[in-house]
Amino acid sequence: MPRKRVRPEKESIVDLFGDVVQDRESYLYSIAEDDEALRLAREPAPRRDPANANAPAETAPDQAAPAPAERPRPISPLGRRDRPRKAPGAPAAPEPAVAPSSDLSPAEGFAAAAPGGAAQARRHLERLQRARLARARAEQTSGAHARDAWPELLDDRGLWSAVTVVHGALSVLSLGLYRPWMKTETRRVLWSNVQADDEPLEYLGTGAQLFRGLMMALILLGGIVALAWVAAAALGLMSLEALDGALSGSALELESPVRAALPLLAAMAAPALIALLLISPLLPLAAFRGRRYRLSRTRWKGVRFGMEGGGWSLMGLGLLWTPLILASAGLLWPVWRWLREARMTRAMRWGGEPFAFEGGPLPLLLHWLPAWGFLAALGALIAVPGARELAGLGDLPAVAARLGPLTLIALALLILMTATLLLANYRAAEVRLTTRARRLGGAWAECDFSVWHLVDSYMAVSRKNLWPGILVWLLIAAVAAIPMIGAMGAELENPDSGGLVEGLGDALDEKLFGGFHSWRAQGLVLMALVIDYFLSAVFTLWLWTYVYQRRRTEHLLASITLRDVHRLDAVRGRARQRDLEAEGMEEALDLFAV
Structure with a gap:
């Protein structure tokens, strides 16, 4: 008689699907009404004693007091997190023992008694509790009151400015090779100070x-x-x-x-x-992968953002729309921008919840018409002789001579300011309309970002930092003038000695070294040029990264209102995807963006 083969006991469904259960609402278990997690979730908040307003809230006898929230450790200008000091000779905390629980079934109790079974039973209970809490939160959220949120930029107490100066100086000294680390630390500080619904962002x-x-x-x-x-x-x-x-x-x-x-x-x-x-065909692909990288390294409420796909369809869409944009002389540019943003937004997700994109490009096209009309008229006056004859500007040199240099400068400034305001108006409308069109799990955003927010961001560079900026430029010139004075003295002492590089020619020596011929004088001139480049580049980088972008971020967050945020309380994270490469092409071409 053949011996009957005994099949091994199958693993529990929690061990097989625990990683999935802990990240979403679980209906795999029958939860009794006296379950501890569900009872705590449905129990109303404890009341305070009206006789003593400062007294702590009453807690249930079987419920421990909540632990105080751990404050995030500050970030130093060099990017390292300040760790709390440990007292010398402090004993290490012992490992918590696994206490027996009445939730263990007979099979689980046998597994806990076996070698290594205690750890398996502990993992089983932790997964079960997380699944039950997820369902309790989902049931609690279904009857929650509507809640809105207002994103804000917190006060970083000068940390962003210090990071910009320190890492900007290292980036300038390395001729841009250190810039990836500068962007990383800048984003880490910026993300940690952006807060929405009382939860800050995290950059990873x-x-x-x-x-x-x-x-x-x-x-x-x-x-x-x-x-x-x-x-x-x-x-x-x-x-x-x-x-x-x-x-x-x-x-x-x-x-x-x-x-x-x-x-x-x-x-x-x-x-x-x-x-x-x-x-040019690679630019949409670079924009898609750049956003995918930034989202995959961003976390909010413990849940990561992400994007699906590789962006090749967006590259094909760009190849299709480029001839249409050229044939329309740029009129269909906002239509392409809208379709590009719609394709990218529908690939985005937060945890297990995908984004949606609603609406059409017609309102954005209407905001583009004033800027396009002005630029088209200006191009026609420059390139089309018939348009110049119609406007009475047939002989441009004669008209320029008649107007004079001051009038020409004023006219050029007026044209430049008009074009800048019209383009800024379109850009503000693009930000405002695309923000309103995004949807996430029933939540949506209102945005009133306007052209005056962009103008104020530019004015913050000149209005608030005009006189300090002039003083800084004067100090830079004074520091760079010190080697120049030394070069003059060296040239007067020995004007006949050879230069640093022979054979450049007298004309090139005059243009590059300003008439300094000795090697010592030319070395001091090069030192003055390097000092002037270094200090000017660091200060310009600080103005752009800290002053302008901080002001623009403040205006953008202040103009956004998140509606129905309570619908996002049931969103859970997903299993971590493979590590994606950095933005690459966008990183190489975009020199100023954070």
């Missing part, structure tokens, strides 16, 4: 990830530029003889640099246009 990215993406993008861009040069030479649009003649002409005609640069620009125009045609 690293500088090494951004650096790898930047290096990959630079290698790709270098290959595209080399391919563009080879294609231009193969098509006969550019020759090495023409480029050599342009360079030699630039070296000889230093007295007229604009005229000398024209042959060089003409020789490089064909490779630049070919490289632009090769890079």
Whole structure:
């Protein structure tokens, strides 16, 4: 008689699906009415003693007092979190023992008594409690009152400014190679000070990830530029003889640099246009992957954001719409922007809840018409002779001579300010309309971001920092003048000694070193140029990153109201996806954004 094979006992459903159960509402268990988690979730909040308003709330006899919320540790300007000091010789906390529980079934009690069974039973109970609490929260949320939230930017007490100065200086000294770490620390400080519904954001990215993406993008861009040069030479649009003649002409005609640069620009125009045609299809892909990386490293209420897909469909959409935009002379630009944002938003998610995007591009197109009309009229006056004749500007040199230099400068400033305001108005409308169109689990946002918020952000650079900025520039000039004074003294002492680099020519020496011929004087001139570059670059980076972007972020968060946030209380996280690469192309091309 064949021996009957005994099948091993199957694993419990909690052990098989525990990672899924803990992240969403669970209906895999029958919960009794006297369950502890459900009873605590449905129990009303304890009342305070009216006789003593400062007394703590009464707690149930079987309920322990809630532990105080742990305050986040501050971040230093160098990006390290300040850890609490540990008293010397303090004994380590013992591991908590697994107490027997009445929730254990007979099989689980046998597993707990077996070697290693206590840990398995503890994990089983923890997963079961998390699943029951998830269902209790879901049932409690279904009857919760409507709740709104107002995002805000908290006071960082100068930490953002210190991070910008310290990491900006390191980025300038390394000629931009340290910039990925600067962006990482800037985002970490900014994210931690953005709060919505009493919960701050968290940034989980690293500088090494951004650096790898930047290096990959630079290698790709270098290959595209080399391919563009080879294609231009193969098509006969550019020759090495023409480029050599342009360079030699630039070296000889230093007295007229604009005229000398024209042959060089003409020789490089064909490779630049070919490289632009090769890079432009990659820009939508770079924007998609850049946002995917930032969302995958952002967490709110303990739940991560994310994006689905690789962005190749967005790249195909860009290839389809580029000829239409060119054929319409830029009129259909906002339609493409709206479709691009809709495709990217519908790929976004927060935990297990996907985003939605509603509405059409017609309102955005109406906001684009004033800016497009002004730019189209300006382009027609410059490029179309018939339009100039119609406007009475047939002979532009004669009109310019008649108006005079001051009138021309005032007219140019007026045109520039008008174009800037119209483009800022469109940009504000784009931010406002796309924010209103997003939906997440029944929650939505109201936004009243306007052009005046952008204007005030730009004015914050000049209005609040005008006189301090002038003082800083004067100090930079004074520090850079110290080596220049030393160079003058060295030149007077020994004017006949050779320079640092021989064979540059007298004209180039005069332009680069300003008439200083000795090696010591030229070294001091180079020192003055390096000091001026370093201090000016750090101060400009501080103005843009801290002053402008902080003001713009304040206005943007103050203009947003999150409606029906209580609908997001039941959202749970998902299993962590594989690590995605950094933004790469967007990191290489976008030099100023955070």
